[in-house]
Amino acid sequence: MADSILNRDEPHHFGAGPAKLPSDVLKQAALDLVNYQGVGLGLGEIGHRTETAINVINDTKKNFKELLNVPDTHEVFFLQGGGTTGFSSVAYNLVANYAKKHDGKKAKLAYAVTGSWSDKAAKEASRLGFDVDVVVDTKEGGYSNIPSYSDWKPIDADSTAYLYVCDNETVNGTEFKEVPDKSYLPENVELVADMSSDILSKKVDVSKYGLIYGGAQKNVGLAGLTIYIIKKSLLEQPTDKEMASYGLPIVPIALHFPSAVKANSTYNTIPIFTCHIMGLVTKKLLDNGGIDAIEKQNNEKAALLYKTLEKYPGFYNIRVANPAVRSNMNVVFTLNSDDVQKRFLSEASEKKLTGLAGHRSVGGIRASLYNAVSLESVKLLVDFINQFAEKNQ
Amino acid sequence: MADSILNRDEPHHFGAGPAKLPSDVLKQAALDLVNYQGVGLGLGEIGHRTETAINVINDTKKNFKELLNVPDTHEVFFLQGGGTTGFSSVAYNLVANYAKKHDGKKAKLAYAVTGSWSDKAAKEASRLGFDVDVVVDTKEGGYSNIPSYSDWKPIDADSTAYLYVCDNETVNGTEFKEVPDKSYLPENVELVADMSSDILSKKVDVSKYGLIYGGAQKNVGLAGLTIYIIKKSLLEQPTDKEMASYGLPIVPIALHFPSAVKANSTYNTIPIFTCHIMGLVTKKLLDNGGIDAIEKQNNEKAALLYKTLEKYPGFYNIRVANPAVRSNMNVVFTLNSDDVQKRFLSEASEKKLTGLAGHRSVGGIRASLYNAVSLESVKLLVDFINQFAEKNQ
Numbered sequence: 001m002a003d004s005i006l007n008r009d010e011p012h013h014f015g016a017g018p019a020k021l022p023s024d025v026l027k028q029a030a031l032d033l034v035n036y037q038g039v040g041l042g043l044g045e046i047g048h049r050t051e052t053a054i055n056v057i058n059d060t061k062k063n064f065k066e067l068l069n070v071p072d073t074h075e076v077f078f079l080q081g082g083g084t085t086g087f088s089s090v091a092y093n094l095v096a097n098y099a100k101k102h103d104g105k106k107a108k109l110a111y112a113v114t115g116s117w118s119d120k121a122a123k124e125a126s127r128l129g130f131d132v133d134v135v136v137d138t139k140e141g142g143y144s145n146i147p148s149y150s151d152w153k154p155i156d157a158d159s160t161a162y163l164y165v166c167d168n169e170t171v172n173g174t175e176f177k178e179v180p181d182k183s184y185l186p187e188n189v190e191l192v193a194d195m196s197s198d199i200l201s202k203k204v205d206v207s208k209y210g211l212i213y214g215g216a217q218k219n220v221g222l223a224g225l226t227i228y229i230i231k232k233s234l235l236e237q238p239t240d241k242e243m244a245s246y247g248l249p250i251v252p253i254a255l256h257f258p259s260a261v262k263a264n265s266t267y268n269t270i271p272i273f274t275c276h277i278m279g280l281v282t283k284k285l286l287d288n289g290g291i292d293a294i295e296k297q298n299n300e301k302a303a304l305l306y307k308t309l310e311k312y313p314g315f316y317n318i319r320v321a322n323p324a325v326r327s328n329m330n331v332v333f334t335l336n337s338d339d340v341q342k343r344f345l346s347e348a349s350e351k352k353l354t355g356l357a358g359h360r361s362v363g364g365i366r367a368s369l370y371n372a373v374s375l376e377s378v379k380l381l382v383d384f385i386n387q388f389a390e391k392n393q
Numbered sequence: 394m395a396d397s398i399l400n401r402d403e404p405h406h407f408g409a410g411p412a413k414l415p416s417d418v419l420k421q422a423a424l425d426l427v428n429y430q431g432v433g434l435g436l437g438e439i440g441h442r443t444e445t446a447i448n449v450i451n452d453t454k455k456n457f458k459e460l461l462n463v464p465d466t467h468e469v470f471f472l473q474g475g476g477t478t479g480f481s482s483v484a485y486n487l488v489a490n491y492a493k494k495h496d497g498k499k500a501k502l503a504y505a506v507t508g509s510w511s512d513k514a515a516k517e518a519s520r521l522g523f524d525v526d527v528v529v530d531t532k533e534g535g536y537s538n539i540p541s542y543s544d545w546k547p548i549d550a551d552s553t554a555y556l557y558v559c560d561n562e563t564v565n566g567t568e569f570k571e572v573p574d575k576s577y578l579p580e581n582v583e584l585v586a587d588m589s590s591d592i593l594s595k596k597v598d599v600s601k602y603g604l605i606y607g608g609a610q611k612n613v614g615l616a617g618l619t620i621y622i623i624k625k626s627l628l629e630q631p632t633d634k635e636m637a638s639y640g641l642p643i644v645p646i647a648l649h650f651p652s653a654v655k656a657n658s659t660y661n662t663i664p665i666f667t668c669h670i671m672g673l674v675t676k677k678l679l680d681n682g683g684i685d686a687i688e689k690q691n692n693e694k695a696a697l698l699y700k701t702l703e704k705y706p707g708f709y710n711i712r713v714a715n716p717a718v719r720s721n722m723n724v725v726f727t728l729n730s731d732d733v734q735k736r737f738l739s740e741a742s743e744k745k746l747t748g749l750a751g752h753r754s755v756g757g758i759r760a761s762l763y764n765a766v767s768l769e770s771v772k773l774l775v776d777f778i779n780q781f782a783e784k785n786q
Binding site for chain 2: 005006008009010011013015016017018019020021023026027029030031033034035039040041042044045046047048049080081082083084085088089092124127128129215217221222223224225240244249250252253254255267268269270271272273274352355360
């Protein structure tokens, strides 16, 4: 890769997503877009039922399963779409599964609303006509904390199909650091997590989840692909006729989990190039020490940044006060005036520290520390944060 | 682009899709994947609400509208997904619109089943619980003809929201060459067309359609993006509450047309890189004479191939006997035994004529002549077809 046209002088980019990807992965993907394995055609031009495409899908799945140590009780598949497709499809499919297991009974769905993404997910499930029970809602506190489970509304174990959490709230900067244990979550209620913005950033005990899903566009690849890990027993569904007789909405076929699994993720033409990028990203993670290594680095990056911000209390205000629920992926903080914030962003930009503006709904600064953001980049950001505080506080 | 690593020695590829794209488009896309406009980041790494991303979306829309001369009465937008997402979402959204206009009345939906894609679309609409009226079904004849409109079942003008056609049946090799006129289609019934495999291959009088949609992965770009052209009056929908009171299924939010339009196609994170490739493809079409020029070339390519096959009746059997409904995009034919077909494919492959195996459901040979397949490639295929026949018949 000595050739120059695919080299780049990259900024230290902290964008929240679609987000930075490893340069070497992108370079390889660029070559493969034009000419895959020397056949004179790019990967995106090849039929999705060819051996070539099937190998890409299977290799990507294999890498992913190895990284997260996915047990045989669980199945991995891909759908088109992003987080939004994800939370709609989760509700449809798991309600259908619950009805299958309970003679057509309509499930109650427990949602933890701890940020704007879980809020959207809960609203969509309700909008689709399902019986949503919000067990915690931190909106009043600006979604800046996750209360301990003992403060959540108890789950109705007799009627609830799943408890839904958004594991990392990209906009608000909170992250679940521990899975609810049996003292809160009844054994027969499945745990469902949207891990769109922290999947593959840390170890996960998959066996504790009924379903995990995540859009690819943060740690894993380009927008357009969503990864699902589902407990195999959750794939059973009533027939369409039974669904109609239960008065349940039919799952649109492009979002129907059993069809996707049966077709090895190609029921709805898979965006194979996007899948390949995920294959390259996961391969690189495996080569570099797997999930342990990347988790260690992510912990180090986040700790360094939070510690630096904490040195200047009153000048930098970390949005999430409680260290136990601070996101390792999205570090959200404010300065004391819009003017100073603007100056912070513009001076940062001069040092090639980019993508730091907060989400439009909360303002402030957001530094996203996804896998592809190096420790070196974070150190440079930390240097700047120190300098800026010392000059301005 | 004298640089060697992005050059390729490409075969003459006639794959049915995902399909061949112009080499120069892919080379540019490869560069933009790594470093877009010199910012040191690739286009897929940039937030979908940045000015950069919005420009990509708007430029792509503009090119597309210019090519198809889309009138102001119609709106263009993108969703994630492919044909399957397309036909599900069409049914949901247009039933909702019909109810809005008719005080909650449930629409009847007319489907023309002329191949495996329209068959899937009709089955899905029915599966979702809608009242589907199949007005023509050519399955018994192996989907090898499109009868004239006078032989179709009349449409119930009082209750029907739309007539659905699949403009080009990729698997079966038929294509609509004329839009149903008023003698068949009642004025208040909208015409809906899946143009996944022939969009941008020919002129279309958009004003005659209520809705046109197409997956990008044939003539337009990579799998993962679907383009919609909708008459603006079809975007109105009842509130969710009204929908529930009408007993109609709620449109999943990721497939909800009004939300997509309102968010300029970014409601569900748009696969911006895929959109950009469509931008490059449409720009190239405009630079090369627009839709007239490509239509002329596509007519020439298809005419040459069909004419050649017709020279050897009994040796090559064109699947679609009626020249008036033969697809310009997918030329499907058989030889008289599996052995000869296998030999045809293997000898073709030796001459770098690839992607010619028919769809697994119909077998035989299929040559797909999408926009990116050059006249030169078709001439080489024709030479081979002549030689093979003369040697073997």
